[in-house]
Structure formats: structure tokens, C-alpha cells
Amino acid sequence: MSWRRLSGMDAAFLHAETGDAPLHVMGALVLESCGRGPREDFRRIRAQIERRLPGLPILRRKLVQVPLGLARPVWVDDPTFDLDAHLRRAALPAPGGNAELFEAIARMAEVPLHRDRPLWEFWVVEGLEGGRFALVAKIHHAAVDGIGGAQLMCALLDVDRNAHPSPTAESEPEPEAAPSSATLLADAALSLGAQPLRSAWQVLRTTGMGARLALASLSKRKSPLPSAPRTQLNGRVTSRRAVALGSVPLADVKRVKNAYAATVNHVVLAACAGALRRYLGRHGAIPRQPLVAAVPMALSERPADGLGNSLSALLVRLPVHLADPIERLRAAREASRDAMRTHELIGNQINEWADLLSPTLVAGAVAVYTRLGLAEHMPPVVNLVMSNVPGPGTPLYCAGARVTALHPIGPIYDGCALNLTVMSYDGSLGIGAIGCPDAVPGVEEIPLAFEASVDELLQIVAAASPSIAAAS
Structure with a gap:
């Protein structure tokens, strides 16, 4: 079974999102100039991401809702996945300094991700001072946390400037069919059937936690919270x-x-x-x-x-x-x-x-x-x-260009x-x-x-x- 239900925390990030508060995490990578020009830089970055897709199911899965909203959504393979719908180009206005880069990232951060496709997009930003460029990643918090985002970046990038594609690189797997509505409803029914017992157990655990906090407050004469x-x-x-x-x-x-x-x-x-x-x-x-x-x-x-x-x-x-x-x-x-x-x-x-x-x-x-x-x-x-x-303690490279700076951005x-x-x-x-x-x-x-x-x-x-x- 390739499909998987969101955890409660993942679903909370998804459903707590509003139009004014999109809940994605971002990473801004600044890369050195290789003197190849923006068009060639973009072509090579696209080729590198495409080569890594077979080993990164996180980038090829989208969300499907359970009928009637009876349970949390599930991740399924996207049968119509299109890399070009996720990879964008942008150019900074002159002089291409920090102010212009920060403004561009802020505009990207304001826009929610599309829910009908895998919840990510990458921007190749051209026009930084000194011929440099940036790669800005945006992924929904329902899909990754900080550690997961760092691991994804390491999987997409190289540890060697002159890394060459493997001649035996695996081809992109065929997407598995999404579960039927009947399958999702049956799975939701099983989960709902166990809900009363799980809820009762959780109330007992929470009561015990409250007692521990009360004892700690009495012993220290102040609340631990x-x-x-x-x-x-x-x-x-x-x-x-x-x-x-x-x-x-x-x-x-x-x-x-x-x-x-x-x-x-x-x-x-x-x-x-x-x-x-x-x-x-x-x-x-x-x-x-x-x-x-x-x-x-x-x-x-x-x-x-x-x-x-x-x-x-x-x-x-x-x-x-x-x-x-x-x-x-x-x-x-x-x-x-x-x-x-x-x-x-x-x-x-x-x-x-x-x-x-x-x-x-x-x-x-x-x-x-x-x-x-x-x-x-x-x-x-x-x-x-x-x-x-x-994060990684050694340099990383993207399409032969060294990543000179890496900055995380949360929601x-x-x-x-x-x-x-x-x-x-x-x-x-x-x-x-x-x-x-x-x-x-x-x-x-x-x-x-x-x-x-x-x-x-x-x-x-x-x-x-x-x-x-x-x-x-």
C-alpha cells in the first residue's frame, strides 16, 4: 500500500492554514556564479532535480481527501505529476542585493501552495550581485518539518562539485493508483471505531499529566509552564x-x-x-x-x-x-x-x-x-x-555550483x-x-x-x- 494517512500533527498544519497565514516552510540557498548564464544554470538545476525524483517520493505525492471528511487526508502518488508546474524562474531587479532578494522571497512566502498537486515549489532566482543566483524552496509544513526539509535538501544536492549522474540511475516509478472511496471510507470507519477507547485513554493520560504539573508547582512554588x-x-x-x-x-x-x-x-x-x-x-x-x-x-x-x-x-x-x-x-x-x-x-x-x-x-x-x-x-x-x-557541516553543490549560504524560513x-x-x-x-x-x-x-x-x-x-x- 503506497498511500498513507497524514498524522494528526501533519493534518493540523494543513487545516490551520488560512489565506493570510499559509503554513509552508522555506529554504533560501545562495549559489556562486559558474559563468554559464541564467538559461544554462536553470537547465542544469532542472536536470538535477529530475534525476533525483525517483528516490524522493515526498516530491511526487499529493493529498486526497476522505469522503465526507470522516478522517484525515491521505498521501497518494500524483498520476499527472509535472516537474515544470513546480519549478519556476524569477529575476531580481538591479542591483540584485540583499534588499531585492529579501523582497522576492517575501513575495513568494505570501502565496499559498496549490492543494491539487504535490505541496512544493522551487524558484531559481537570477540576477544576484556578482553573477550569483539563488534557489528558494517552499514546501508545506504538512509534508516536512525542519529536519525533514534539511534532509530533502541534502538528497537533492551533491557533496562533490564534479558529481556525475549514475549511468544506472533508476527510472521514475509508475504511480500507484489512488485508493477508492470505498477503501478510504472503510479505513476511516476502522479508525473511528477505535476513537472512543483512544479518547478515554488520552483523557486519563492528560489527567495524570495535570497531576504531575500540580505537584511540580507546589514543590517549586511556581508553575513549570x-x-x-x-x-x-x-x-x-x-x-x-x-x-x-x-x-x-x-x-x-x-x-x-x-x-x-x-x-x-x-x-x-x-x-x-x-x-x-x-x-x-x-x-x-x-x-x-x-x-x-x-x-x-x-x-x-x-x-x-x-x-x-x-x-x-x-x-x-x-x-x-x-x-x-x-x-x-x-x-x-x-x-x-x-x-x-x-x-x-x-x-x-x-x-x-x-x-x-x-x-x-x-x-x-x-x-x-x-x-x-x-x-x-x-x-x-x-x-x-x-x-x-x-545542517550539513560540509559544502554542498547544485549542478556544479557551490552553495555559499543556506537560510531556513518558517511560518x-x-x-x-x-x-x-x-x-x-x-x-x-x-x-x-x-x-x-x-x-x-x-x-x-x-x-x-x-x-x-x-x-x-x-x-x-x-x-x-x-x-x-x-x-x-
Whole structure:
């Protein structure tokens, strides 16, 4: 059986999407000039993607709805798959700098993917300064999470500039027929029949989780769950998007983490907190308490076919209220540990409840939330989404051109108008910021402030004596 039902989390990303909040993930790759010209670059990139399609079912499958919406949609082979419907060309206006590239990516981010075909598209963007070009990937979050997107990019690209196509490359398999309506209804009936027992079991598990949280609150005299302050990051989103990218040397981040017994993730959290403190100081008020970031956490088991999400979420306090960079780093380190301890108490409740919820119920709840503008009236659960995705440590090549920079970009939604995603690649740490400019003006300042925050920490480490750094 080649068809597969979406998980509850995958379906939640699909049904929570609105016209103003398309829920796709993106990646922006900047490639060096090979002097071949835009037409030849595009031809070679198309040929490389076409060669890789047989081994990547994720790119050849589309969604089919279950009759009457009785169960979650299923992935099936697309019998009319057409690569040219997914691969596009775009050209930047002069001078082809960062501002023009960021604007082009933002316009791509605003447009939802077509639901009648596999949920992805790639853009080859020409006209960057110095003869460079970019490859911008856009894939629905129902199909991939951050790790899945990174794995897909690695599967599409080469580790050798002079890689040659295999003479025995496999041909594209014949698409399997989609399941009949009767088959889908029978499968839905089996699932619905088990629903009452599964729901009762989940209620018991949730009750146990609540008891554990209550005991933890009593023992520590505070709730393990963080409380998010209301900020401008938590307004309604419109269809407009703003994108900005940046990067720092990974060696600088590692030098800071080694000096203060931290991890790369701790330094990233502290640098994001510093960047947001700078941003909020310019555009409003710095809150007197930490922001709360929803930080996706990859699970160990991943779908064999590459389709879908395998993640949970941590609620991490971002210490934007602290002025001292080292205090922010220490607080970020402790906040990360607190979030892990809280996750151990809660377990994977989000995924477990998502598996039980009706798609119609999710879509209806999102529609009501959006139509009534509840994001502006209800207390926020989180202030932003922040991801840190491990990427390849060695250079990658696309059609013989070296990828010189790789930047991830996540989605935003009503009540959470900013997403910061970080990804390592070939000795660098790239950051992608996306926001709704009607709620979060000046998004382009945030990656620059992230770079400044890392540099600030690095200067403190360089100035500190070895004994001070070791004691910290």
C-alpha cells in the first residue's frame, strides 16, 4: 500500500492554514556564479532535480481527501505529476542585493501552495550581485518539518562539485493508483471505531499529566509552564510578509559556548534574546519578564518516506528583560533545561491530542479564531516560534555550483507574527527571520541584531581571563 494517512500533527498544519497565514516552510540557498548564464544554470538545476525524483517520493505525492471528511487526508502518488508546474524562474531587479532578494522571497512566502498537486515549489532566482543566483524552496509544513526539509535538501544536492549522474540511475516509478472511496471510507470507519477507547485513554493520560504539573508547582512554588507577556509580536497577521537573512561564523558561537559551559543552542537562544531586546527597545517597550518561544524539538522516529512531521515543542523563556549579555546566556541555559524538565512532565501531549481531533473541528476553530480577531484579545501562549536546525557541516553543490549560504524560513500565524529559524551549514550559522510587517515592522533589523549579539558575547569572551571564563 503506497498511500498513507497524514498524522494528526501533519493534518493540523494543513487545516490551520488560512489565506493570510499559509503554513509552508522555506529554504533560501545562495549559489556562486559558474559563468554559464541564467538559461544554462536553470537547465542544469532542472536536470538535477529530475534525476533525483525517483528516490524522493515526498516530491511526487499529493493529498486526497476522505469522503465526507470522516478522517484525515491521505498521501497518494500524483498520476499527472509535472516537474515544470513546480519549478519556476524569477529575476531580481538591479542591483540584485540583499534588499531585492529579501523582497522576492517575501513575495513568494505570501502565496499559498496549490492543494491539487504535490505541496512544493522551487524558484531559481537570477540576477544576484556578482553573477550569483539563488534557489528558494517552499514546501508545506504538512509534508516536512525542519529536519525533514534539511534532509530533502541534502538528497537533492551533491557533496562533490564534479558529481556525475549514475549511468544506472533508476527510472521514475509508475504511480500507484489512488485508493477508492470505498477503501478510504472503510479505513476511516476502522479508525473511528477505535476513537472512543483512544479518547478515554488520552483523557486519563492528560489527567495524570495535570497531576504531575500540580505537584511540580507546589514543590517549586511556581508553575513549570511559562507565562507569555503580550507584545506587538502577538497581533493579527495580514497576507503581507517581510523576510530578512543573516549569518555568523559557527566557530564564534562554539567559542562562546565552550567558555561558559553551554551548548550551541544555549548561545542561539541568548543571541535571539539579545536581538529581540534590541528590536523591542527600538519599536516599543522591552517587557519586564521573559518572552516565551515555542521551540520545535525533533523526535527520534522519522517517517520512512520522508513525508510528515516528527516533532514536539518546548516552551522556552527568552530572557529579553536582562540587559547583561552573560546574564542572558546563563538565563537562556537554565531556561532550556527548565523547558526540557517540563516536557518530561507533559510528554508528547500535543501530538497525541492532534491524532484524536477531527480535521473539521481544527479548521472550524481556526476560522473562528481568525474571523473574530481573538489574537488581539486572548492572552498569548507564546510570543514567537524559534527553531534551531542542524545542517550539513560540509559544502554542498547544485549542478556544479557551490552553495555559499543556506537560510531556513518558517511560518507565522495569527497571534504569532514572527518566526526566527537558525540552521548550521559549512561552518556558518544562518538565520532566517519572517514576520508580518503590519504587526512587526522592521524585520530586517532582527538578523543584524542577532549578528551583533553574537559579536557582543564573543568580545566578552575574548576580554575575559581564562579563570573567569572557567569559573562561569
